[in-house]
Amino acid sequence: MRNDIVIPGSGELTYEIRNIVNVAEKLQKRGVTINWENIGDPIVKGEEIPLWMKRIVADEAMKNDTYGYCPTRGVLETREFICTLTNRRGGTQITPDDIIFFNGLGDAIAKVYGNLRKECRVLMPSPTYTTHSLGESTHAGALPVCYQLRPDDNWYPDLEDLRNHVRYNPQISGIMFINPDNPTGMVYPEETLRRIVAIAREFDLFIIADEVYNNVVYNGQRTVPLSDVVGDVPAIAMKGISKELPWPGSRCGWIEVYNYDRDVRFQKYVNSILSSKMNEVCSTTLPQKVIPAIMTHPEYPVYLKERIDRYERMSTITYNCLKEVPGLQVNRTNGAFYMAVAFAEGLLNDRQSLPIENAEVRELVESLVNAPGVSPDKRFVYYVLAHTGICTVPLSSFNTSLQGFRVTLLERNEKECERIYGTLAQKIKEYLNSSY
Numbered sequence: 001m002r003n004d005i006v007i008p009g010s011g012e013l014t015y016e017i018r019n020i021v022n023v024a025e026k027l028q029k030r031g032v033t034i035n036w037e038n039i040g041d042p043i044v045k046g047e048e049i050p051l052w053m054k055r056i057v058a059d060e061a062m063k064n065d066t067y068g069y070c071p072t073r074g075v076l077e078t079r080e081f082i083c084t085l086t087n088r089r090g091g092t093q094i095t096p097d098d099i100i101f102f103n104g105l106g107d108a109i110a111k112v113y114g115n116l117r118k119e120c121r122v123l124m125p126s127p128t129y130t131t132h133s134l135g136e137s138t139h140a141g142a143l144p145v146c147y148q149l150r151p152d153d154n155w156y157p158d159l160e161d162l163r164n165h166v167r168y169n170p171q172i173s174g175i176m177f178i179n180p181d182n183p184t185g186m187v188y189p190e191e192t193l194r195r196i197v198a199i200a201r202e203f204d205l206f207i208i209a210d211e212v213y214n215n216v217v218y219n220g221q222r223t224v225p226l227s228d229v230v231g232d233v234p235a236i237a238m239k240g241i242s243k244e245l246p247w248p249g250s251r252c253g254w255i256e257v258y259n260y261d262r263d264v265r266f267q268k269y270v271n272s273i274l275s276s277k278m279n280e281v282c283s284t285t286l287p288q289k290v291i292p293a294i295m296t297h298p299e300y301p302v303y304l305k306e307r308i309d310r311y312e313r314m315s316t317i318t319y320n321c322l323k324e325v326p327g328l329q330v331n332r333t334n335g336a337f338y339m340a341v342a343f344a345e346g347l348l349n350d351r352q353s354l355p356i357e358n359a360e361v362r363e364l365v366e367s368l369v370n371a372p373g374v375s376p377d378k379r380f381v382y383y384v385l386a387h388t389g390i391c392t393v394p395l396s397s398f399n400t401s402l403q404g405f406r407v408t409l410l411e412r413n414e415k416e417c418e419r420i421y422g423t424l425a426q427k428i429k430e431y432l433n434s435s436y
Helices: 016-029 051-061 076-087 104-114 130-140 159-168 190-202 264-278 285-295 300-322 359-369 376-388 414-432
Strands: 099-102 121-126 146-150 172-178 206-210 235-240 253-258 338-343 404-408
Touching: 016 359, 016 376, 051 285, 076 099, 076 253, 076 285, 099 104, 099 264, 104 130, 104 235, 104 253, 104 264, 121 130, 121 159, 130 172, 146 159, 159 172, 159 190, 172 190, 190 206, 300 338, 300 414, 359 376, 376 404, 376 414
Parallel strands: 121 146, 121 172, 172 206, 206 235
Antiparallel strands: 099 253, 235 253, 338 404
16 A cells, blocks of 8 residues: 555554464364363353343343433433442442443443543553553554563562552553453452552552452452542443353443543543544443343342352362462462463473374464464463363463463363363473473
8 A cells, every 4th residue: 555554563462362263263173172261251151141131131122212222321220220339339429420331341442542642551460451452552552561460479460560660651641450350360459459549649640440350259359349449539440241240242331430520631531432432322222221120130149149159169170270280370369250370481482392193283283383473372372272172362462471371260060170170280291391
């Protein structure tokens, strides 16, 4: 073309969670049985939506107004319901006008970062969920700016590193965190959240908190929502139903805006997000309308507890299998349904492999792992995939220099979970000892 039409850095960050699916599907066609431990979709892993919930959705779908546009901010009755949930905690208070619905948090993330001035940066955790790092770096046309989550300290954030980034980079305008965290499964302690809020207040920043896993917590932990600790700091909390109900196919999420009136610049920023949503008219009506009826149904807390208890059991099995492998940094997860595992520095190299009997599969995998610039953990993940059928995600694809992998905790059968992660633990040992 006459002009370079691609923004700087485009293509340098990729969505490996989905990319590896393409590879796994090719292997599947060549006879490899796949265990999908890569994507956080409970439905794909066999979770069944209870009949009472389906009936609520079906009944709502029979009403004519479900097929029309809703207000741009979202269905008023649902926003009022969400306000009640937030305000009754006694923290920062909101009104229905402080809530904006989106077609999933991917849509919200794109608009929240896309409406920032190009030179303004949001400080990201590392590792972090790819959609956030891609959204922020795309708006800026530059690589993400990150503070570190430490695998040697339960994946808690390095607050000194966070503070130094804020102190010495005047372009930083906001701080983002995910709580409970994806990809690590870490739950932020309340004191840590208060210290992040204090840094934001000191340097006049705003906060973005992705809280989509807010109610998926176990091992006796509890999630402290941002609204409980944010005080007078301008902030945005992102929430949704894709993981909690779970209904990922609904593409239904929302943001809650805290302290809209405290800063004129923040007001203009939030108004720009709303204006960009107006260009789409509104978000999908049906999933919004059923939220109050589902979440107030007497079976809902029972149903949610059963799911969370299962995640806790699968987390324990996975942790127990992997923690015994020398050279791995494995932390017990306390929330969401992911576990991130890091290799000790320098443990992976480009001479390691696993045997692949199928010549066609071996040729495909070796063409991928021997391509220029392939990270050592991506090489590891592809060999494990071809050798065992266990599909994981390279940790380095989550905006980090750490080498490792992320798995999900969505397996429903405990024996199968033991088989998968027992196999993975054994194959890691074989892979690490395969250098020649």
